[in-house]
Amino acid sequence: MLRIGLTGGIGSGKSTVARTFAELGATIVDADVIAREVVEPGTPGLAGLVEAFGDDILLPDGRLDRPALAAKAFTDDESRATLNAIVHPLVGARTAELIDSAPEDAIVVQDIPLLVEGGMAPLFHLVVVVFTDESVRLRRLVDSRGLDEADAKARIAAQATDVQRREVADIALDNNGSPETLVAAVRQLWSERLEPFAANLRAGVPAAPPLIVREPRAEWARRAERRSRRLRLIGGDEIVDVEHVGPTVVDGMPARDVVDLVITAESAEHAAAVADRLPAAGFPRVGADIAGFRRLWGPVTHASADPEEQVTITIGAPRDTAVHTAHVVRDRLRTDGDSRLAYLALERRAAAAADRADDPRAAFGAVIDDGLPGLHSYLLGS
Incomplete structure (x- = not known):
């Protein structure tokens, strides 16, 4: 199978790319979705968090109160390490389960916001990065998601820089234009590069080298x-x-x-x-x-x-x-x-x-x- 790592800064439009890949037939493995799934009520993940941080991290209906958890888990390195030790293995196991269940000829796209920060680029056949100017991302976060401007700026600053992302990007998608332009670029990438790449992998043959x-x-x-x-x-x-x-x-x-x-x-x-x-x-x-x-x-x-x-x-x-x-x-x-x-x-x-x-x-x-x-x-x- 062909494994693609998809990433981009917050507000870059990465979800549009993932959605288009899914429409084209890709198997999508979303790290954020999995991270929420493994701490749903009744899961070992949520039980482990309650044991480590107390039952006051729960909402009245038994679901995880994420701000309450953050207030405890991000106060020091030891607490953050405890959080990671509980959640990361569960996310990894669920990710592996989803990939293993995909067809052998699948194109698997792993949507990972912190792919660069986690040093995960070498795990993939290709890494796709969605690039959007910081000013555009900031406007989207404030206007579309309703974030406070200072909060939006802090979230952007906490992630990898565009320079760091370009170091690992095999494919750079520019999302400073319209959504239609981005979707067209993804569709072209799929037909002209990803499908031929996947076909070569299945056949066990290299792409012919250029002669120019x-x-x-x-x-x-x-x-x-x-x-x-x-x-x-x-x-x-x-x-x-x-x-x-x-x-x-x-x-x-x-x-x-x-x-x-x-x-x-x-x-x-x-x-x-x-x-x-x-x-x-x-x-x-x-x-x-x-x-x-x-x-x-x-x-x-x-x-x-x-x-x-x-x-x-x-x-x-x-x-x-x-x-x-x-x-x-x-x-x-x-x-x-x-x-x-x-x-x-x-x-x-x-x-x-x-x-x-x-x-x-x-x-x-x-x-x-x-x-x-x-x-x-x-x-x-x-």
């Missing part, structure tokens, strides 16, 4: 960092590091819109174990019949199923030839202008051949395969 050489993009470094965080979570103690290699790591160098990453595992056995987990995480194995994945350090082993942001992965133990060569080529491209020109010339020749051919990918692959041995020897100094 582009001018340098600052987004390449941000994409590498986001995907590296996810891979480090997946690899855990079995990996040494995840590094950005290839031409997109070189400042100012044009390249295809493909971010190359190398996972260095503790051993060959650990590399194999991590590799087995990559397909479900969004990085299927690369088949030999997909042109365009070959790199100077050898064929990559996995690549992203995401049709919009291609990432390739080479994984191996520290002494593996592919890992060592990837490092050497990266360093050579960073330090030697002639090497950059030679690398770029080959990719541009391949892109030009693809542009003229009836079968672009086959033409691209033929040029790369023909030119790689000489370029490989040149870059490695052999």
Whole structure:
């Protein structure tokens, strides 16, 4: 299944996005709804809160008096920790239950207001963030929700900043316009990216890499960092590091819109174990019949199923030839202008051949395969 993390600041319009996803067929898992559900009357969660904070946190009808609980639970770190220890495991268990009950081919959207604050971005195939100017959010909170302006400002200030959200956003939705514009953007995202991504995951195939050489993009470094965080979570103690290699790591160098990453595992056995987990995480194995994945350090082993942001992965133990060569080529491209020109010339020749051919990918692959041995020897100094 494809798992999407959805977040945004208070008043950003995140609920409109979640509602539209639901209309399109997504399974919605709403953290706020679950947090209320696990402390309904008769639940172990509410019983635990009463035991910890007293029965004066209850309303006359037996429901939780949230302001009364807040007055007790947020007075000091110990009380807050007690609250979290009761509620968070219940929310986590209910979340897992809902996800496990979703169909295997589902697109699951987890609506989590504090996704950024909780450091949860690496858990998801993609993170969608709804961005709205603070002045617009403030007006919505005051006019539509009836909040006091000072209270609204305090709530906004207590959450992550837009800069922090952009660091984890794979997809940024602008909601400074009309609701209709936002809904149209969500529908386009669904049809052009999420459904193809989910289809690739089900089929166990990566998205085909682009064949066009582009001018340098600052987004390449941000994409590498986001995907590296996810891979480090997946690899855990079995990996040494995840590094950005290839031409997109070189400042100012044009390249295809493909971010190359190398996972260095503790051993060959650990590399194999991590590799087995990559397909479900969004990085299927690369088949030999997909042109365009070959790199100077050898064929990559996995690549992203995401049709919009291609990432390739080479994984191996520290002494593996592919890992060592990837490092050497990266360093050579960073330090030697002639090497950059030679690398770029080959990719541009391949892109030009693809542009003229009836079968672009086959033409691209033929040029790369023909030119790689000489370029490989040149870059490695052999």
